[in-house]
Amino acid sequence: MLSFGLILITSLFFTGIIGRTKSLMAGRKGPDVFQPIKNVLLLLRKGSVFSSTSGLITQLAPTISLATVLTAALLVPFNGQQAVISFSYDFVLFAYLLALGRFFMIIAALDAGSSFQGMGAARESLYSMLLEPAFFMILASFCLITHNSSFAGIFSSLGQMNTEFLLAAVLAIFVFVNIALVENSRLPVDDPKTHLELTMIHEVMVLDLCGFDLGLVQITSFLKFAIFGTLIANCVMPGFIPVIAQIAIYFAIQMLFAIVIGSVESFRARNRLNRNAQYILAVVAISLIAFVLTLFL
Amino acid sequence: MRFLFYKIMELLLPGAALLTFLLFAVPARFKNLTSTILILLNAALSSGIAIQVLSNGQTFSYALPAVGVLRPTLVIDSLSALFILVLNVTVITGILYSRGYLQPYLEHKGRMTMAIHHFSFVWLQISMSLVCMFRDGFSFLLAWELMSISSFMLVMFDAEDRHILRTAINYLIQMHIGMILILAGFLVLDSTTGNMSFDALSGYFANHPNMPVFVLFFIGFAIKAGFIPFHTWLPEAHPAAPSHVSGVMSGVMIKMGIYGILRVTFNLQNQLLEIGCFVLVLSVISGLYGVMLAILQRDLKKMLAYSSIENIGIIGIGIGVGILGMHDHNQSLILLGFSGALLHLLNHSLFKSLLFYSAGSVYKATHTRNMEQLGGLMKNMPKTALLFLLGTLAICGLPPFNGFISEFLVYNGLFSGLQGQSPYLTALFIGGIVGLALIGGLAVFCFTRAFGITFLGTGRSEHATHAKEISVSMLFPKILAGIGIICIGLVPAVFVKPVSGVVSTSLKLPSIATLVPALFDNLWTISLVAGILVLLAVGILLIRYRLLAKRSVTSGPTWCCGYTAIKPSLQYTSTSFTGDFTKLIHPLVHESKQIIPIQEDDIFPETRTFSTHTSDNIKNHLTDLPSDFSVAMLRRVAVFQTGKIQHYVLYSLMFMLLIFILSFFNIL
Incomplete structure (x- = not known):
């Protein structure tokens, strides 16, 4: 239950910190850390304009997407503490729940009947498909070195902080960070601030959503960041210190994660779109290296 | 009680088989109804036994009267029972669906075509159930053959289309290649254990290396199941068949290949x-x-x-x-x-x-x-x-x-x-x-x-x-x-x-x-x-519903960068959706493009067309290449086929002469 609460709290400020970092790096003061969540609250209070082409799927998709991410959040543990729901190989369900949400967002994009949305949908489904094996390989290597089969078991073993665990955890963190970037359409795969529809991925998919539904999409994205942030924190969280200290470390890691994303976005240009596939395959290759490494540990 | 049951079965089974011929007699409007009833009867009988087998775990067996070398025995163990249940469900939904689907065909298809179609559909169900029940090689292969032929007849439904006819014949040939491999597997069993049946497998596998015979059976069954690279009939035959047939073929018929593989696999012992x-x-x-x-x-x-x-x-x-x-x-x-x-x-x-x-x-x-x-x-x-x-x-x-x-x-x-x-x-x-x-x-x-x-x-x-x-x-x-x-x-x-x-x-x-x-x-x-x-x-x-009910919800055109004359052709197409993916996997599949390039002297280019076509590399090389080669070879032989009766008489004369010369020099 603790992890679910922490995920909710993190999701409130996470994107704000990214934005703040970017503006500080650019020499501006920048908006409040809670500005994104205020924007969402504003969106939630608005009415809606739907495309006359779209139908039932557009109405359903943002809701289902949010529901899947909330359900997936229930499966994420906090260090050794059990998640709300935990069973062996729960991470398979976790991955497929996220895929269900993605499925609905992709078909909602096609529902608008425009070439822009279709473009975004095609890209999103291609990249997420390529990334799928990375998550499973990292979890397979965790299963192998910790001899556990569930999120909770794996992370409580990792909490013992053996050197060999740490080595695998470092590679795992790299992969998780990249999965989070692709899932949330961030640099270097996608630029959320771009103004040209032709080069967008995620933004162009939700081009025809507004008001309440757009708010839901934003919340979903905040939650996804917080979920992956929690997974990352779990990889390096020492299990032998008191819970209060763990929570402090947790928030420090979340802040660091957000600042890293902000700095990357400040200094890096985006990949050329046709290079994205290679970039993602490189991430998959690193997860394979992590797996091979665990065989020798 | 059990004796009575067997007596009923003995009367019922040949009766049921004869009953299917009724489909040729009833008027076209009632053919679908008749086949639905026949399928439901058959399903009720076989599913009843299957459920019984699954619930008490005992194998049901019943010896049919022997015909010549055939000594067929119906054996339903739990594996067969599961497959029988699965196939009955899909065949029933298939026949129910076909009622509406075949409606428009009633007008322009002949009575005989419809009769053959329904007859084949009923026999597809019967043969698939029999495939799951027979253990000895001959009866099994007979049922297997029956299944291939009835599905072949079903694929051929629209045979006025030459392409469909070609596909159906391709299907039939590939099924027989598979059958030959399965037969070869059974013959190996027969020659070593003297028993040509699935029951002999465990005895054989205990004393011999498993890999060769397994691979023989596996490939034979894999052609039916559609494993790569034995799949080439599948993507052609499924679209060619009417949809209820494709549903049944893809839903359960190819699973008979899996049934065969599992039957063999459950007896493996080494390697x-x-x-x-x-x-x-x-x-x-x-x-x-x-x-x-x-x-x-x-x-x-x-x-x-x-x-x-x-x-x-x-x-x-x-x-x-x-x-x-x-x-x-x-x-x-x-x-x-x-x-x-x-x-x-x-x-x-x-x-x-x-x-x-x-x-x-x-x-x-x-x-x-x-x-x-x-x-x-x-x-x-x-x-x-x-x-x-x-x-x-x-x-x-x-x-x-x-x-x-x-x-x-x-x-x-x-x-x-x-x-x-x-x-x-x-x-x-x-x-x-x-x-x-x-x-x-x-x-x-x-x-x-x-x-x-x-x-x-x-x-x-x-x-x-x-x-x-x-x-x-x-x-x-x-x-x-x-x-x-x-x-x-x-x-x-x-x-x-x-x-x-x-x-x-x-x-x-x-x-x-x-x-x-x-x-x-x-x-x-x-x-x-x-x-x-x-x-x-x-x-x-x-x-969401309650909140939006109170607010203004309107609709407008899809955002298209301010461009408002949106046409359906501006939408993303299925080919453009897969564009990036096709580039990514291009070594694996063959994509041909037809485009007429704009020449230098084309000052006012006219309307042009562009088309792409992707094809299955395995199909191109594994089945199309050898069949094209053999067709080309046969065409060369065809010079002898002149169509003139004089030539044919000459051929037989030359043949007799050849025989005479050979026997004269005592070579023959």
């Missing part, structure tokens, strides 16, 4: 690592290649046909895990692998038949299967669209639907096998995990495109914009399949229990509840998560 490795690698390749090719198809039914290959791959991964478990003497692995395979087989029969029936409805309403001509059907055909969506969600293995449960079982096996001692197994299992994850991702890519392009956006042709929802009689069988999909997805534990029971009785293992004690708790937890998901979605939807 298990090699065999398991062979099956697992081939299955991962089948899954990946199948779904990749599915993504490239523009024909809705051809796409579904390739996706059947993908699902056969997933079933094969389960079987591979089971065999490797047998190698490792890891009983929980055996049970997880084989149960996952069997459950996926049941699941696939449900969602694939649903998808084929829906594709048939789309074809019926729009007269095209080309996705580039479709679009926006969700507005005109909302019920078909929702059922198709249900099928796509299930086939992508997404929770809370049935596809997820079987893939979860296979994942369970793969992950638990990972922690074994042998490094070979670890390497194989991680390959399986990566393969299955990638297949899942590719399936999402494939089916979001199929659903989105076909049913969403606006219609790309006249036919698509004026499509009308199909009749209730065609919706009903799809709803039946849909209920099955949802039930297995929401309460998986209820269904996993009997399916895993089949594996434990067949291999004489303890039940899955004792070997993997946490499994049923996990499955109930998955039900709980599914419940939470549904509740959350419904809850948020209700809040």
Whole structure:
């Protein structure tokens, strides 16, 4: 239950910190850390304009997407503490729940009947498909070195902080960070601030959503960041210190994660779109290296 | 009591066989009704026995009167019983669906064609049940042949189209190549053990190396099942057949190949690592290649046909895990692998038949299967669209639907096998995990495109914009399949229990509840998560509905960068959806482009066309190349076929002369 609460709290400020970092790096003061969540609250209070082409799927998709991410959040543990729901190989369900949400967002994009949305949908489904094996390989290597089969078991073993665990955890963190970037359409795969529809991925998919539904999409994205942030924190969280200290470390890691994303976005240009596939395959290759490494540990 | 039962059977079976000829006598309007009744009767009889076998675990056997060398005995053990139940369900939904689907054909098809069609359909069911019941080689092959021929007749329904005729003949030839291999397997058994039956397998395998005979049987059955590279008939025959036939063929007939493979596999005793490795690698390749090719198809039914290959791959991964478990003497692995395979087989029969029936409805309403001509059907055909969506969600293995449960079982096996001692197994299992994850991702890519392009956006042709929802009689069988999909997805534990029971009785293992004690708790937890998901979605939807009810909700044109003259042709097409993917995998598939380049002196270029065509490299090289070569060779021989009677008389004279000379010099 603790992890679910922490995920909710993190999701409130996470994107704000990214934005703040970017503006500080650019020499501006920048908006409040809670500005994104205020924007969402504003969106939630608005009415809606739907495309006359779209139908039932557009109405359903943002809701289902949010529901899947909330359900997936229930499966994420906090260090050794059990998640709300935990069973062996729960991470398979976790991955497929996220895929269900993605499925609905992709078909909602096609529902608008425009070439822009279709473009975004095609890209999103291609990249997420390529990334799928990375998550499973990292979890397979965790299963192998910790001899556990569930999120909770794996992370409580990792909490013992053996050197060999740490080595695998470092590679795992790299992969998780990249999965989070692709899932949330961030640099270097996608630029959320771009103004040209032709080069967008995620933004162009939700081009025809507004008001309440757009708010839901934003919340979903905040939650996804917080979920992956929690997974990352779990990889390096020492299990032998008191819970209060763990929570402090947790928030420090979340802040660091957000600042890293902000700095990357400040200094890096985006990949050329046709290079994205290679970039993602490189991430998959690193997860394979992590797996091979665990065989020798 | 039992004696009486046998007496009834003895009278009933030949009677039932004769009864099918009634289909030729009844008027065209009642043929469908008659075949429905016959199929229901047959299903009731065989399912009754099957359910009895599954519930008490005892094998049912009944000796038919011997005919010549044939000594057929009907044997139904739990494996056969499961397959009989699965096939009966799909055949029943198929015949119910065909009622509406065949309606327009009644006018312009002859009475005889309709009679043959229904007759073949009934016999397809009978022969498939018999395939599951016969153990001795001759009777089995007879039933197998009957199944091939009846499905061949069904594929040929539209044989006025030369292409369909070609496809059907190609199918028939490939089925016989498969049958020869199975026959060869049986002959090896006969020559060494003197018993040409599945029962002789365990005796043979105990004393001989397993790999050669297994591979013989496996390839023979794999041609039916559609494993890569033996799949080439499948993507041609499925689109050629009427939709209820494609649904039954893809849903259950290709599974008879899996039945045969399992029958052989359950008797294996040695060389298990090699065999398991062979099956697992081939299955991962089948899954990946199948779904990749599915993504490239523009024909809705051809796409579904390739996706059947993908699902056969997933079933094969389960079987591979089971065999490797047998190698490792890891009983929980055996049970997880084989149960996952069997459950996926049941699941696939449900969602694939649903998808084929829906594709048939789309074809019926729009007269095209080309996705580039479709679009926006969700507005005109909302019920078909929702059922198709249900099928796509299930086939992508997404929770809370049935596809997820079987893939979860296979994942369970793969992950638990990972922690074994042998490094070979670890390497194989991680390959399986990566393969299955990638297949899942590719399936999402494939089916979001199929659903989105076909049913969403606006219609790309006249036919698509004026499509009308199909009749209730065609919706009903799809709803039946849909209920099955949802039930297995929401309460998986209820269904996993009997399916895993089949594996434990067949291999004489303890039940899955004792070997993997946490499994049923996990499955109930998955039900709980599914419940939470549904509740959350419904809850948020209700809040959304109540909030939006009070606010201004309007509609406007889709945002197109300020460009307002939006035409349907501006939408993303299915080919452009797969554009990046095609570039990524171009070494594996052959894509030909036809484009007339603009010349330098073309000052005012005229309208040009551009077309791309992707083809299956394995098909090009494995079947088309040799058949083209042999056709070319035969054409050379054809110079002798002049059509003049004088020449033919001359040939026979020359032949006699040759015989005379040869015998004169005492060579003959």
